[in-house]
Amino acid sequence: MNAPVDVSFFARAAKPLTSYRPYWAKRFGTAPFLPMSRAEMEQLGWDSCDIVLVTGDAYIDHPSFGMAVIGRTLEAQGFRVGIIAQPDWQSAEPFKALGKPNLFWGVTAGNMDSMINRYTADRKIRSDDAYTAGAEGNRRPDRAAIVYSQRCREAYKDVPIVLGGIEGSLRRIAHYDYWSDKVRRSVVVDAKCDLLLYGNAERALVEVAHRLAAREPVAQITDVRGTAFVRRTSPEGWFEIDSTEVDQPGRVEDHTNPYQTTSEQAAEQGGTCSSRDTTVSIAASAQQISARGQKEQENGGATTHAINFVPNPAVKLKAPPKDRTVIRIPSYEQVKSDPVLYAHANRVMHLETNPGNARALVQAHGEGTTARDVWLNPPPIPLTTAEMDHIFDLPYARSPHPSYADAQGRHDGETKIPAWEVIRFSINIMRGCFGGCTFCSITEHEGRIIQSRSEDSILREIEDVRDKVQGFTGTISDLGGPTANMYRLGCRTPEIEAACRKPSCVYPGICSNLTTDHNPLISIYKKGREIKGIKKILISSGLRYDLANQSPEYVKELVQHHVGGYLKIAPEHTEAGPLTKMMKPMIGNYDKFKQLFEKYSAEAGKKQFLIPYFIAAHPGTSDEDMMNLAIWLKKNSFRADQVQTFYPSTMASATAMYHTGINTLKGVHRDMGEGGRGEKVDVVRGEKRRRLHKAFLRYHDPKNWPLLRDALKAMGRADLIGNGKHHLIPTYQPMAGSCGSQKNEKFLTIPSMVMEKNQPKLGQILTQHTGLPPRAGTKGKKPSYRPSGKR
Secondary structure, eight states: OOOOOOOSGGGGSSOOGGGSOOOGGGGGOOOSSOOOSHHHHHHTTOSSOSEEEEESSOOEESTTSHHHHHHHHHHHTTOOEEEEESOOTTSSGGGGTTOOOSSEEEEOOOSSOHHHHHBOTTSOBOSBOTTSGGGBSOOSOTTHHHHHHHHHHHHOTTSOEEEOHHHHHTTSSSEEETTTTEEEOOHHHHHTOSEEEOSSOHHHHHHHHHHHHTTOOGGGOOOOTTEEEEESSOOTTOEEEEOSSOOOOOOOOOOOOTTSOHHHHHHHTTOOOSOTTOOOOHHHHHHHHHHHHHHHHHTTOOOOOOOOOOOOTTOOOOOOOGGGEEEEEOOHHHHHHOHHHHHHHHHHHHHTOOTTTOOEEEEEESOGGGOEEEEEOOOOOOOOHHHHHHHHTSOOOOEEOGGGOOTTSOSSSTTOOHHHHHHTTEEEOEEOOOOOOTTOOHHHHHOSSOEEOOHHHHHHHHHHHHHHSTTOOSEEOEEESSSTTOTTOOBSOHHHHHHOOOSOSSSSSOOTTBOOOOHHHHHHHHHHHTSTTOOEEOOOSOBOHHHHTTOHHHHHHHHHHSOOSEEEEEEEOSSHHHHHHHTOOOHHHHHHHHHHHHHHHHHTTOOOEEEEEEEESOTTOOHHHHHHHHHHHHHTTEEESSOEEOOOOTTOHHHHHHHHOBOGGGOOOSSOSTTSSSOBOOOOOSHHHHHHHHHHHTTTOGGGHHHHHHHHHHTTOGGGBSSSTTSSBOSSOOOTTSOOSOTTOOOEEESSEEEOSSOOOTTOOOOSSSOOOOOOOSTTOOOOEEEOOBO
16 A cells, blocks of 8 residues: 655655765664663774764653654664763763764753653652653753753763754743743753754754764754754844734824815814914814815815825735744843733744744844844744654664663563553554644644654554564554544645644634544554454544544544543543633533443443543633532542643743733733733632642542632532532541542542552652653552542
């Protein structure tokens, strides 16, 4: 079967990854694992590395891990690539382990932002790390991208530093930092890197690598899409649009009638230009004009008419070309002290994310002699299907590096890497997300243009997992990506796709130009489960159920063949207030999907459950909204075992709302609030109120009842306190150690895995939305889990 031909505007806008002439070191061939030591380099016959990658994660040679993808992509171009994983950052010596890179350093904090990896939403430090062997904590520093870059510079100061990964990508302009509660400078300035590559950076990285290999100075590489760097002066030939202030409409002036006298003009404006002893009223002036006109008509004179101004068709004003236009957004000094300008800069940045129409951005940092600009080129051109196949068909070992193996040479014992276990038998089929959820940063990193692999490539990888991955028992744990069911979905018209500036294709409703055909995905599901040796293919990635509702055939295939008893979906809330700030569909879409889910489960004779996830304390959420959500949970017999409060991840739109209290989705104006054109957002701050919102989600926990009783009374909803089934919480408080639940009621506990022993230590919080697996207990002990059911 041949891969479908890309028809997107973007497919013909960039040089293909496979069109470069390989670097001379291609003769060394393919490494079983990218080397992490001098001894491994010697075994490969290398005397040096062309590129050394530094990462905050353990090295797992699997396409779900960024460093493996980048390393194998560069290797395919002929470069010798070494990896330094989780180095001791206290000195520069560990960064010299592989010697001096011939071309450049490649630096990343890892698959996650290092601050989200190390801290909970309540700013408590985690005691473990899912991306480290044995889940050992404290193996990476805070803001690892900056620290690693500094150590690389200390190790070999004349080697260019190319920074990438999600941490660098989402900190490319001045940004609000939740953990220090202040606005920080662009990471380009703080890390002092030569180039920042944002987004999925294979295309940009391959071009930069070949240009550096051709001995082009890194300071001259300023024209690559998807890159950011520091400039002291603006280049010639560029058109700069000044957007350093919030746009305010000016006063609309009427055109002056050239046939009016000065006195008449003044009279129309309620004034006069006569001498002090001569006053001409507006009425008198009008009467004079009327009388004069009548007299002219009586005398056969000509009448006067107002002049209509029309554009001259011979004069054609052209807008400056997008590829030579840069928008100057408010400087770091402005946004750190002015919330309105911060919101404005954030909004402009989000509007300039479509590769088809985005313009370059520039933001000043510093003043006087220290002034410099952070320049951001437009986003990278998305990969074609052929390029996606090339990336995922590279010779990954699909295993952690042998240095992490235990005494038996295995990776599933004391040295197990939890994040590896989660994706060990999973397949990534696409990239990108056009959902635009404001609390999520996927769109700001991967873009909203869906990049899909071919069916052939996906089926080949299923066979590779079956044949090569140790411990495979016949179950593929996931076929997905950022969203499970956006595979091959996109705009119907390439021209519209390239011109669109909407932040979401599915909010407030599904765009009429969006294709919602799930048949290509259904085909993969069916063919995948027919492969010999495959017993089950599960879908674990987040499901966009409003899209799934458009294809009952897809829901039927999913429910009857790809659900292992529980299916996770994320309505996030039930109330319109927070949902509009999240850009999520109303709860009615969940109800419709639930009906389809239950219908097809019943047809298959299966007892299956939906596991809905919710966020507490999101911007725009009132106490009443959380109360109504708790009532909905009680009515639908749900008990949330683990609760996630809103985590202000860098660069997300909801984070801008959290910091500024302004709804950036509706425009930013100076006259915010009641009576103004803008909209203020209710921001949930402070430990007490955040605890209250979490308590509403865990209304069934007796520990939360005293707090909820006080809140409900203050809200005038004491009617929800009582001992009946229709009440939210009881009037009594159980003694310590006793069970406070009503025995006759049946509930489904969510999520589906509940810790039975080895409870997390202080600061060890289980989360729903960070993508981390359930937290293990103390090192060396195996946690015990049991599936949750009815209680």
